Amino acid sequence: MSATLGTGSLELRGLAKRYGEFVAVQGADLMIAAGSFLTLLGPSGSGKTTILMMIAGFTEPTAGRLLLGGGDITALPPEKRAFGMVFQGYALFPHMTVAENVAFPLRVRGIGRAARDTRVRATLDLVQLSGFADRRPAQLSGGQQQRVALARALVFDPALLLLDEPLSALDKKLRAELQEELRALHRRVGRTFINVTHDQEEALSLSDEVAVLNHGRIVQKGAPAMLYEHPRTRFVAGFLGKSNFLHGVVQGDGTVQCGPWRLHHAAPPAPGTAVLLSLRPEKIALGQAGDNAIEGRVLSSAYLGAGHAVVLDTPIGPIRVHQPAWRAAVDPAIGTTISMAWAADAATIVEDDDAPG
Amino acid sequence: MDGIYRPGWVGRALGWGTALYLVLPLFIILPVSVTDQRFLSLPHEGISLRHYAALFAAPDWFASIAQSFWIACASTVLAVGTGTLFAIACWRLNRRSTELLRALMLLPLIVPSIVYAIGLYRYFGWWDLLDRFAGVVIAHGVTGIPYVVITVSTALASFDPRLEQAARGMGASLRQVLAWVILPRIMPGIVSGAIFAFIHSWDELVIVLFIASRDVFTLPRRIWDGINENQDPIMAAVAVLLIGFTTLLLVVDMALRRKRDT
Ligand SMILES: Nc1ncnc2c1ncn2[C@@H]1O[C@H](COP(=O)(O)OP(=O)(O)OP(=O)(O)O)[C@@H](O)[C@H]1O
Ligand SMILES: [Mg+2]
Numbered sequence: 062m063s064a065t066l067g068t069g070s071l072e073l074r075g076l077a078k079r080y081g082e083f084v085a086v087q088g089a090d091l092m093i094a095a096g097s098f099l100t101l102l103g104p105s106g107s108g109k110t111t112i113l114m115m116i117a118g119f120t121e122p123t124a125g126r127l128l129l130g131g132g133d134i135t136a137l138p139p140e141k142r143a144f145g146m147v148f149q150g151y152a153l154f155p156h157m158t159v160a161e162n163v164a165f166p167l168r169v170r171g172i173g174r175a176a177r178d179t180r181v182r183a184t185l186d187l188v189q190l191s192g193f194a195d196r197r198p199a200q201l202s203g204g205q206q207q208r209v210a211l212a213r214a215l216v217f218d219p220a221l222l223l224l225d226e227p228l229s230a231l232d233k234k235l236r237a238e239l240q241e242e243l244r245a246l247h248r249r250v251g252r253t254f255i256n257v258t259h260d261q262e263e264a265l266s267l268s269d270e271v272a273v274l275n276h277g278r279i280v281q282k283g284a285p286a287m288l289y290e291h292p293r294t295r296f297v298a299g300f301l302g303k304s305n306f307l308h309g310v311v312q313g314d315g316t317v318q319c320g321p322w323r324l325h326h327a328a329p330p331a332p333g334t335a336v337l338l339s340l341r342p343e344k345i346a347l348g349q350a351g352d353n354a355i356e357g358r359v360l361s362s363a364y365l366g367a368g369h370a371v372v373l374d375t376p377i378g379p380i381r382v383h384q385p386a387w388r389a390a391v392d393p394a395i396g397t398t399i400s401m402a403w404a405a406d407a408a409t410i411v412e413d414d415d416a417p418g
Numbered sequence: 419m420d421g422i423y424r425p426g427w428v429g430r431a432l433g434w435g436t437a438l439y440l441v442l443p444l445f446i447i448l449p450v451s452v453t454d455q456r457f458l459s460l461p462h463e464g465i466s467l468r469h470y471a472a473l474f475a476a477p478d479w480f481a482s483i484a485q486s487f488w489i490a491c492a493s494t495v496l497a498v499g500t501g502t503l504f505a506i507a508c509w510r511l512n513r514r515s516t517e518l519l520r521a522l523m524l525l526p527l528i529v530p531s532i533v534y535a536i537g538l539y540r541y542f543g544w545w546d547l548l549d550r551f552a553g554v555v556i557a558h559g560v561t562g563i564p565y566v567v568i569t570v571s572t573a574l575a576s577f578d579p580r581l582e583q584a585a586r587g588m589g590a591s592l593r594q595v596l597a598w599v600i601l602p603r604i605m606p607g608i609v610s611g612a613i614f615a616f617i618h619s620w621d622e623l624v625i626v627l628f629i630a631s632r633d634v635f636t637l638p639r640r641i642w643d644g645i646n647e648n649q650d651p652i653m654a655a656v657a658v659l660l661i662g663f664t665t666l667l668l669v670v671d672m673a674l675r676r677k678r679d680t
Contacts (some may be wrong), residue, residue: 119583143589152580156602164589165598217588 069130070094071116071221072251076125078111078277085111086277088125093270095130098254100248102264104276104300108185109257110149112274113223116255118142129220143223144160145214145252149229151206153198158192159185166217187246204235206244224256234259240267246310261301265289273297280414298339300310305345305380307334307408310380320377325352327406337413342383344407347371348391351402362393370391373401420680445579451654457651479650486637487553490619494544496559497615501566502608506600509574514599520571534561535628549631554677557629558619564613565618573607607609613671617664 073091077084086108089320093099103108114120116127118139127135134142137197141189143166153162160181167177169325171175185191188208198206207227214222229244244267247254258264272282273296281293292298295306309319316323319338357373357380364386371382371393382401384393391399425433450458452465473479490601504523508516526534538557539548547553577600585595603607623638631641637656 117583117587119587139583139586140589140591142587145589146584146587149581152578152584153601154581154584165585165590167596169585169588169590169594213588293678300580 065334071129071255073112073116074126074128076112077123077271078108078115078120078125079123080303084277086115086122089279091272091279091282093253093255095252095253097367098244098256098267100256100268101274102258102261102271102300107274108277109259109274110225111277113225113257115224117144117146117220123138123247125228125319125409130312141363142273143217143219144223145212145217145219146223147210147225147227149225149227151210153197153209153213154393158195158197159201160189162198163212164207164215166215170217174324181218187215187249190243191345197354203231206275207231207239211243211246215246215252219252221253221255224254226257232260236263243267258292265301272398273300274303275300275414291409292339292411294414295337295339296414298409303342303381305340305342306411307340307377308335309338310335310365320375322353322355322377324332324408325405326408326410328410330410336410337410339411340403340408342370342381345380345384345401345403347382347383347384347389347393347401348399352405354400354402356398356400358398359393359395362395431615442468445593447654447661450651451658452649453654455651458584458651458654460619469651472660473652474653476527477623478635479637479652481542482635482637483656484638485551485634486620489551489558489634490616492551492555492559493562493619494612494616496555497562497566497669498608498612500559501563501611501615502570504561504563505567505570505574506596513596520567521611523539524564524620527564531622531624532563533627539628548629552621553628553629557625558622559615559624561622562618566608569611570604570606573604577603584664606677609674613667617667618662620662 067256071091071093071229073089073093075087076086079085087286089112091099101112104110111120115122115162118134118137118141122135125135126133129142152217154165157165162364163181163184164177168258180193181194182310186195189212190205190208190212193201193205193209201209206229210227224243231239237313240263243256247267252306256264256267265288268285270282270286271282271285273288275296277351281288283291288297289301292301298304298306307317307319307324309317309324311329311332312318312323313332315329315332316331317336317338318324321398324338326338355375357375360372360374362372363370366386368383368385369389372379373382382393392398420554427590443674449460449465452467453459453461453469454464501523503600504519542548542553542557546616551642581599582595585599585601589597589677621638624644626634627634627642630636637660641653641656644650
């Protein structure tokens, strides 16, 4: 059996990758505790796969270091790192059966047939594929292939499991199911999982920690709730869920002058500062009183079952509001003018980076 | 097949014409091989299998068949071994220089074999390889490499490089990746290349004419001499057997391709 690496925490120190002049990843710093579930979240081309490939050892970083349990693994080839990896599209061996696929990492380590069979069976049980051992990958559904890829990555008990958009090819229902399985699996095996996705819901629901990437840079990292409630920049607020953005200037009395309104904010910076407020649609209440109350004319209103998605026209532009449909205070009929309100601590001050809407 | 344009009558006529033209020599050789005459001709009074019988009774023909067979086998091994490794190396390095090298490896297909044979004659003279089993094996093996390079490169082009990454990521060494992932995936290409390399050696004449004389007397060589010296219809019988054998190999190749494609 080849030497297995320690199972300590993984650390990225200033990890960077350039392709010629183009910077794919710039100075990524991350500390990933052993046994935690980290998600790299970002739009297409933001460098997620590149970071994952550098961790796996397939892409050589231009600068920076990679440490596992304190030891430097930057120069270690991928076969020596042997982190479990689930590729986008799974990369199962088409000429092998499911069982042979899962047995592959064990065969590589020279583990005897009997021990191999036992572990393959146990791992297939884990991903609920016991009845499929003798099929070929081509004879499986997308979700089943994905679970084979997971089993193959888990069977040799790697220190780290790398997942590159493992669920992106699946329909919504199957994806939700497999997210649940993935989370349960993570709890059961207690290994470090690093997941890549551009699906913000998946990132929020699965992870202990999320790192948001944009243009090859880690913009913010933290626990899902922390990121959602306290986005540092406009990009993070807009990428993780929806948000309204209000430009304003802090006044002498601590209010924020925003168009014609003076808005109360829980923690205003020094007077004279120009600020950008991020206000989540679900934190605005229609037809109710609050610290900040303004009026707007309903531009559009969509019924979503659980709630209404309403857009109101105000002097500072359209504002989106989500409100529960059940026992709503007002009926957001198009063309009517209604009042809305939010608490002083509802909005967050964010940095204005270049953001997609 | 559904959903494709059906060929018009011009296309049909051209297709059938070409096919007919290709198989016409075969239709002539078959009746000639069952002639009742003593010279190369069509049957006069009836058909007879005497030339087939004569063929199996003639030790020199049999020796040539055996010799050709073993030369073809050995040169196929040589061509498949070097051609496959070369194709894999080019594919892995994938630089502009490897493109050039690959083109270079196809030279034996491009250079007329008579030119090639003259060159070989010179070198083999120096190295004492003339009229030797090893000499013919080397010559046929080297000229068989392009077939293997082409078929294996084609197979590699459709190989998903992430399979190799996946294998490495699970701790597989280069040797294990090669043996358990790459080779099984490109095996149909290798077998195709082997079949072509075999056929190439099996019916190669020009080079043999130059580098072999007495000790190495392959089947095509014997047919050639037979035609030049006496018009014995035994040659037609040999030709029919040769065609049958080659067709068999091609059918095997097609079956393998079909298996790969499904
Ligand atoms: N081999 C390469 N040569 C040049 N540029 C590259 C190379 N690989 C990636 N890039 C660039 O680096 C950037 C980051 O790529 P990466 O694959 O990490 O994106 P990603 O975040 O995984 O995107 P996606 O969600 O679309 O998979 C992209 O702009 C891409 O064009
Ligand atoms: Mg990617």
